[in-house]
Amino acid sequence: MPALEQLRFDNTYARLPPGFGARVAPRAFPNAxxxxxxxxxxxxxxxxxxEARRPEFVEALGGGRPLPGMEPFAMVYAGHQFGVYVPRLGDGRALLLGQVRNGAGQSWDLHLKGGGPTPFSRGGDGRAVLRSSIREYLCGEAMHGLGIPTxxxxxxxGGDERVYREEVETGAMLVRMAPSHVRFGTFEFFHHSEQHEHVALLADHVIDGHFPHLSGAPGRHARFYAEVIERxxxxxxxxxxxxxxxxxxxxxxxxxxxxxxxxxPFGFLDEFEPGFICNHSDHRGRYAFNQQPRIAMWNLACLGEALLTLMSEDEARAALNTFEPTFSAHFLTLMRQKLGLREVREEDRALVGDLFARMAEARVDYTRFFRALGQPDTVGAMFADxxxxxxxAERYRARLASEGSVDAERRTLMERVNPRYVLRNWMAQSAITRAQEGDFSEVDRLLTALEDPFTQRPEYEEYTTEPPAWGRHLVVSCSS
Incomplete structure (x- = not known):
């Protein structure tokens, strides 16, 4: 394995022309x-x-002493925030330290959050607070464990710096990784500022790096848009x-x-509530749980508009019209798996919809219900009525019988797709409270538990219980 100093940087984004961001030196924490x-x-x-135990690891990733090949770069973008277009956002508290190419040819952005002010900080300090950093740190890995792209x-x-938000808080830095941190809003910035040559340049940059089968192909931009919609x-x-x-x-x-x-301000459902709003700042419920598919399509329409110099309106409209059937088909496939159904039948949509109606009436625990459904005769106790x-349940059992479903086999398959552990807000808050006192053991313990959320392990069974009284209605906002 290479030493830290031997990481191979291939900073393709930083080599794009001026206008894609700004080169900024991160600011390290005291006593990082x-x-x-x-x-x-x-x-x-x-x-x-x-390598992570060497002092150079924190120095390099925390902004104290960049590694050879790092080119810290704050990315510019715009975006629709709660439906309102904001023409210039960008990495206000984040920096792309560099892009590492590993031996398998994979490229990984090293993206530092909390590294100090950038030209896009809009008067802010460019720092991140410990509570939000822990939440993102844990949830990224929780989602990966669930098999969800993230x-x-x-x-x-950590370090000796206090951060001022609604109150004085502990500062922290998070280093996250992804093949790319390009957003819908990156395209919007160049489109709405009429830098159409940069829209084309950005599209080809993303295609060449991440959709290589489309690179140089006729009609590639319309096909690229269609693939983004599908993903x-x-x-x-x-x-x-x-x-x-x-x-x-x-x-x-x-x-x-x-x-x-x-x-x-993410949240996994505890009680099943279709209109669940996890963001205290979302006063109108724009981003409620049951609105996510609609908002995703709306956002994709904004992206399509930003790409109209590269494809026709007819191409954009045809691609966007694939969203709903793609979403519905994949969602129904996932729900069949969660229910342990092997066959595709016309009545499946009604079976799922009726179940959700019963769950919403009873406000049953979403994760616990589906995990227990492998033994359908036992879950009725979750319903007051x-x-x-x-x-x-009678319809469900009849359906299983008509497929020749074998109980033990079905339970095994269902437990592979219905997690036993998810990152509930009360669990994250418990880890945050201890970390604010200098004890990060619960952060590490949760990280390990959430790596494999499907396998029952006695040492983590406390994470399967109902939320404690103090953790039932935690308030989480956009403040970070």
């Missing part, structure tokens, strides 16, 4: 120190664990199936690669 490391992400860089988290860095539709279907609410689906928080990007659920 590594407080949590994700070994799985370290392996993606092909670094041995002992940015990854490499490490958390996004499938991503949001996975969110809905696992009960994940992103909370702030602005176009600048939407990945061009179909990754879950920018974990802020058994009449409606029992009628549904």
């Amino acid at each position: 120190r590594l407080v949590s490391l994700n070994p799985a992400a370290l392996r993606l860089l092909e670094l041995a664990p002992e 940015t990854r988290a490499l490490c958390l860095i 996004t539709a499938r991503l949001v279907a996975q969110w809905q199936a696992v009960g994940f609410a992103h909370g702030v689906m602005n176009t600048d928080n939407m990945s061009i690669l179909g990754l879950t990007l920018d974990y802020g 058994r009449t409606g659920f029992d009628a549904w």
Whole structure:
């Protein structure tokens, strides 16, 4: 394995022409120190664990002493925030330290959050707070464990600096990784500022790096847009199936690669509530759980508009019209898996819809219900009014019998897709509270538990219980 100093940087984004961002030196924390490391992400860089124990690791990733080949770069972008277009955003508290190419030819952005002010900070300090850094650090890995496309988290860095938000808080830095951090809003910035040559340049940059089968092909931009739509539709279907609410689906928080990007006020469903709003700042429920598919399509329409100098309106409209059927088909496939159904039948949509209606009435725990459904005779106790659920369960059992479903085999398959552990807000808050007192052991413990959310392990069974009274209605906002 290479030493830290031997990482191979290939900073293709920083080599784009002026106008794509700004070169900015990160600002290190006083007494910076590594407080949590994700070994799985370290392996993606092909670094041995002992490399992370060297002081140079924190110095390099925390902005104290960049490695040879690093070119810290703040990316510019725009975006629709809560439906309102903001013409200039950008990495206001983040920096692309560099792009590492590993031995398998994979390129990984090293993206530092909390590294100090940039030209896009809009008067802010460019720092991140510990609570939001821990939430993103844990949730990126939780989503990866669930098999959902996401940015990854490499490490958390602490130090002796206080950050001023609604109150004085502990500062932190997060190093996250992804093949690319280009967003829908990156294209919007160049389109709405009439830099159409940069729209084309950015599109070809992304295509060449991440959609190589389209590189140089006729009609590649329309085909690229169609593939982004497909990836996004499938991503949001996975969110809905696992009960994940992103909370702030602005176009600048939407990945061009179909990754879950920018974990802020997210929340996994506890009680099943279709209109669940996890973001305290979302006063009108724009980003409620049941609105996510609609908002994803709206955001994709904004992206399509930004690409209209590269394709026709007819091509854009035809591509966008594929979103709903793609989302619906993939979501129904995922729900069949969660229900242990092998066959595709016309009545499946009604079976799922009726189940959700019963679950919403009873406000049952989403994750616990589906995990227990492998033994359908045992889950009725979750419903105060058994009449409606029992009628549904009778239909479900009849369906299973008509397929010749074998109980033990079905339960095994269902437990591979219905997680036992998800990152509930109360769990993240418990880790945050201890970390603010200098104890990061719960962060590390959760990281390990969430790596494999499907396998039951006795040492983590406390994470399967109902939320404690203090954790039932935690308030999470965009503040970070």
